[in-house]
Amino acid sequence: MANRQITLAQRPTGMVDQSTTSLIDSPMPVCGPDEALIKVGLLSIDPTIRTWMNDAPGYLPPIGIGDVIRSGGSGVVVESNSERYHVGDVVNGMTGWQEWAIASESNKFTVLPKGLGLDLATVMNVLGATGLTAYFGLLDVGAFKEGDVVVVSGAAGATGSVVGQIARARGAGKVVGIAGGEEKCSEVVEKYGFDECVDYREARLTQRLREACPKGIDLYFDNVGGDVLDATLANIAMHSRIVMCGAISQYNATERGGVTNTSMLIMRRGQMKGFIVFDFAHRYAEAHVELAAMVLDGRIKHQEHLVPGLEHAPDALNLLFTGGNHGKTLVVVDESVQLD
Amino acid sequence: MANRQITLAQRPTGMVDQSTTSLIDSPMPVCGPDEALIKVGLLSIDPTIRTWMNDAPGYLPPIGIGDVIRSGGSGVVVESNSERYHVGDVVNGMTGWQEWAIASESNKFTVLPKGLGLDLATVMNVLGATGLTAYFGLLDVGAFKEGDVVVVSGAAGATGSVVGQIARARGAGKVVGIAGGEEKCSEVVEKYGFDECVDYREARLTQRLREACPKGIDLYFDNVGGDVLDATLANIAMHSRIVMCGAISQYNATERGGVTNTSMLIMRRGQMKGFIVFDFAHRYAEAHVELAAMVLDGRIKHQEHLVPGLEHAPDALNLLFTGGNHGKTLVVVDESVQLD
Numbered sequence: 244m245a246n247r248q249i250t251l252a253q254r255p256t257g258m259v260d261q262s263t264t265s266l267i268d269s270p271m272p273v274c275g276p277d278e279a280l281i282k283v284g285l286l287s288i289d290p291t292i293r294t295w296m297n298d299a300p301g302y303l304p305p306i307g308i309g310d311v312i313r314s315g316g317s318g319v320v321v322e323s324n325s326e327r328y329h330v331g332d333v334v335n336g337m338t339g340w341q342e343w344a345i346a347s348e349s350n351k352f353t354v355l356p357k358g359l360g361l362d363l364a365t366v367m368n369v370l371g372a373t374g375l376t377a378y379f380g381l382l383d384v385g386a387f388k389e390g391d392v393v394v395v396s397g398a399a400g401a402t403g404s405v406v407g408q409i410a411r412a413r414g415a416g417k418v419v420g421i422a423g424g425e426e427k428c429s430e431v432v433e434k435y436g437f438d439e440c441v442d443y444r445e446a447r448l449t450q451r452l453r454e455a456c457p458k459g460i461d462l463y464f465d466n467v468g469g470d471v472l473d474a475t476l477a478n479i480a481m482h483s484r485i486v487m488c489g490a491i492s493q494y495n496a497t498e499r500g501g502v503t504n505t506s507m508l509i510m511r512r513g514q515m516k517g518f519i520v521f522d523f524a525h526r527y528a529e530a531h532v533e534l535a536a537m538v539l540d541g542r543i544k545h546q547e548h549l550v551p552g553l554e555h556a557p558d559a560l561n562l563l564f565t566g567g568n569h570g571k572t573l574v575v576v577d578e579s580v581q582l583d
Numbered sequence: 584m585a586n587r588q589i590t591l592a593q594r595p596t597g598m599v600d601q602s603t604t605s606l607i608d609s610p611m612p613v614c615g616p617d618e619a620l621i622k623v624g625l626l627s628i629d630p631t632i633r634t635w636m637n638d639a640p641g642y643l644p645p646i647g648i649g650d651v652i653r654s655g656g657s658g659v660v661v662e663s664n665s666e667r668y669h670v671g672d673v674v675n676g677m678t679g680w681q682e683w684a685i686a687s688e689s690n691k692f693t694v695l696p697k698g699l700g701l702d703l704a705t706v707m708n709v710l711g712a713t714g715l716t717a718y719f720g721l722l723d724v725g726a727f728k729e730g731d732v733v734v735v736s737g738a739a740g741a742t743g744s745v746v747g748q749i750a751r752a753r754g755a756g757k758v759v760g761i762a763g764g765e766e767k768c769s770e771v772v773e774k775y776g777f778d779e780c781v782d783y784r785e786a787r788l789t790q791r792l793r794e795a796c797p798k799g800i801d802l803y804f805d806n807v808g809g810d811v812l813d814a815t816l817a818n819i820a821m822h823s824r825i826v827m828c829g830a831i832s833q834y835n836a837t838e839r840g841g842v843t844n845t846s847m848l849i850m851r852r853g854q855m856k857g858f859i860v861f862d863f864a865h866r867y868a869e870a871h872v873e874l875a876a877m878v879l880d881g882r883i884k885h886q887e888h889l890v891p892g893l894e895h896a897p898d899a900l901n902l903l904f905t906g907g908n909h910g911k912t913l914v915v916v917d918e919s920v921q922l923d
Binding site: 518 | 852853856862
């Protein structure tokens with residue numbers, strides 16, 4: 244039996260295309276001492292994967308040419324020589340874009356909770372890196388407090404939608420989304436319950452943010468960078484906090500747009516602070532409890548965009564940049580892998 | 584007797600020129616109840632004055648057309664109806680560009696300490712807004728800690744030179760300046776004792792900063808913004824702190840250069856934080872004690888650039904942007920005003 248894998252053939256310029264990746268058959272991995280063999284079920288398609296394809300400094304080394312594309316994912320343990328994992332456990336971690344993965348000391352997986360009444364796709368969305376990023380970014384990095392006027396870009400996205408809903412549940416003064424296009428903006432308000440949503444594709448973004456937040460923005464959760472970040476900087480309130488989470492507008496860009504309003508941080512005594520969700524790994528359990536409760540009682544609405552077939556993972560990644568996805572994008576490698 | 588004043592005639596585009604200001608004779612101000620009349624001695628010429636001339640949002644309202652140019656300065660109390668001031672006190676505050684000023688409830692002055700053995704120009708430099716900005720920016724906003732690799736732009740300037748010297752005295756791992764031209768860079772190393780100085784006018788700034796700080800920058804004190812900020816962002820270490828103090832490269836700019844490397848804040852979990860020294864007014868006394876001691880025992884070297892004559896204040900302001908000044912720029916309105 245072979246292990247189908249998607250590897251990096253050459254580094255992309257802009258969007259990923261045919262020449263970026265190769266679909267290959269490799270030998271099945273062997274489960275060594277203290278290791279477990281995982282049959283991959285779902286892949287988590289995240290914007291950060293695109294950054295790992297560049298030969299540029301990052302929070303993780305670039306993916307090597309010829310290496311399997313690094314990616315989060317979940318699967319079921321089918322063989323185990325490790326005390327950490329039991330056959331039948333559903334686990335989440337760095338599977339890579341492939342059908343079979345090895346859990347080891349250097350590549351640890353989290354065993355997912357069963358019996359919560361949440362399906363695997365939901366858990367990978369709200370309780371996965373996406374939801375955890377929203378939780379720690381808003382509450383810890385952004386030091387959210389009741390009454391804050393909160394603005395979130397990528398508001399229809401998997402992380403942004405959860406940020407706004409947590410802010411709402413915790414008593415934000417106002418929650419304003421930024422998204423691309425009328426359909427997404429409607430979704431942000433109707434489905435995710437934001438007070439308002441501003442379409443970044445329309446003109447006069449700075450002015451429209453001013454109208455939405457006449458007293459200024461207390462907390463801005465930035466998923467996109469570039470011009471949108473610049474427009475929010477022009478509208479920050481005193482002691483504003485900007486959570487630097489992502490810069491999706493820049494990941495495919497060959498020429499990056501510059502941010503010109505950084506001086507507003509001086510005028511308004513503001514701060515921009517970056518983070519990576521892995522920094523909070525020791526506190527995931529506390530977030531899981533609250534996030535699960537919020538999903539179960541309906542305070543967090545969520546949506547998953549399932550793309551069938553490992554071979555479509557590159558297209559699924561591009562969806563994040565074209566805005567063609569709705570909600571958390573997951574690739575179904577093996578639909579038999581389920582949580583309950 | 585008249586009060587010579589410099590007022591804002593029209594808002595400048597780029598550098599201040601003949602048409603920007605008017606030199607006028609106004610009636611002597613009258614010292615009302617709870618007020619004091621101040622004979623102005625020295626004006627503090629700071630880059631921020633240029634920002635107040637723009638019709639743009641700032642931390643203070645723009646200077647109105649026809650109003651006296653807002654400015655720090657010092658003088659001697661010649662008449663007082665206030666318990667706060669006694670005739671003969673030398674005071675520091677917002678004098679404006681004029682020969683006579685009024686201290687009032689809405690425009691309070693600080694009485695300067697006599698008998699320290701420090702002359703008025705030195706006190707206005709190191710113990711004035713410039714030195715206080717260096718002190719609180721480095722130690723509080725930047726949360727400086729022993730061993731930090733510190734980079735300071737505007738390193739030959741009044742604030743930057745003090746930042747580097749405090750960092751040195753407090754045990755920085757390395758202190759690297761950024762300044763414009765060979766002469767200033769020499770001064771930064773020879774006179775102010777920085778380990779190294781990088782000339783921003785030469786090519787490959789990002790690369791040269793990397794050579795100077797191979798393990799990355801722990802703390803960057805930004806006085807200039809724009810391209811220099813961008814080059815330092817590309818070189819930040821993990822958990823780096825960027826102190827947003829000024830953006831002198833942008834104040835005269837009609838088109839502002841964009842910062843493209845803000846994503847480094849995510850990769851390196853860094854932060855950019857802005858401040859205004861006024862926020863620390865309640866703690867000036869603690870800084871005065873330490874800064875005075877450091878000047879007296881030679882740990883802080885300093886330099887004042889004296890420009891004689893109120894009428895030359897606009898030219899003095901331009902010097903800050905052409906780099907034609909050496910050290911803290913002060914305009915001598917009346918040389919008879921002395922501290923000792």
